[in-house]
Amino acid sequence: MKRPISSTTLLVSLILILGCTEDPGTSINPTPTDVIKPAAVDPIVEAKKAEPAPTPVPPVAPEVTPKAEDPPKAEEPKSETEVPKAEILVQGCDPAADDADGVALELVKFAEYSKRVVNKDAKLTMVDIWATFCGPCKENYPHVLEMQKKYAAKGLKVISLTIDDAGDPKAVSDARKFLIEKKSKITNLILDESEDDKYNKLDLSVIPAVYLYDPSGKLIKRYTYDDPNDQFEYDQVEKEVSDFLDGKPFPAKKKAK
DSSP, X not given: OOOOOOHHHHHHHHHHHHHTSOOTTOOOOOOHHHHOOOOOOOHHHHHHHHSOOOOOOOOOOOOOOOOOXXXXXXXXXXXXXXXXXXXXXXXXXOHHHHTOXXXXXXXXXXXXXXXXXXXXXXXXXXXXXXXXXXXXXHHHHHHHHXXXXXXXXXXXXXXXXXXXXXXOHHHHHHHHHHHHHTTOOSXXXXXXXXXXXXXXXXXXXXXXXXXXXXXXXXXXXXXXXXXXXXXXXXXXXXXXXXXXXXXXXXXXXXXXX
């Protein structure tokens, strides 16, 4: 026989049942355990993370085809008639080199020329200015050499100065040949200056010309064709040089008409 359930027992049982049932409208605050959850795992992403990082490949320089070296240029054959200026002048200053019989041609700048006309041992230094392209110069050149022979004992020193192009081997060679032909054993100089500087530094516009210097190198007399009213002849030069060496003064310069 079942024992009848008392009202008290029934009331307690009902309270317990109601206390374990959540009210659907009641909100429940989450606990820390509910919030900190592991994120969802994507197997593909995780697999990529597990792969080792690729080893970096250093950049490769582009291939450079080595440039072929230019073949050495063959030397151009020298002309038999072309002789370097320096070689010509060395031969000209060494009589034994080319059997020039004591004829020498020396290359000088104007400053060196100015020193060469200083001669304390000479009473008068005469410079004959000429060139191979000047007909009257070559025609009168023997007269110049003759004056050296005649008046050297009285104190005359004669120098020849050619204004041929010192940078042109052929011009230098032609000048040397002329001097050798004339047996010019006096001091022979070739002026190594530009075309304009030659005339400007000599204060000259045309050749032939004759300059006379005293022992200190001072220019005391000029014979030129610059002035059409004051021309000269080599006979005139010789007479005035001879008179000067004998103690007579040079004639006064002609006045322009």
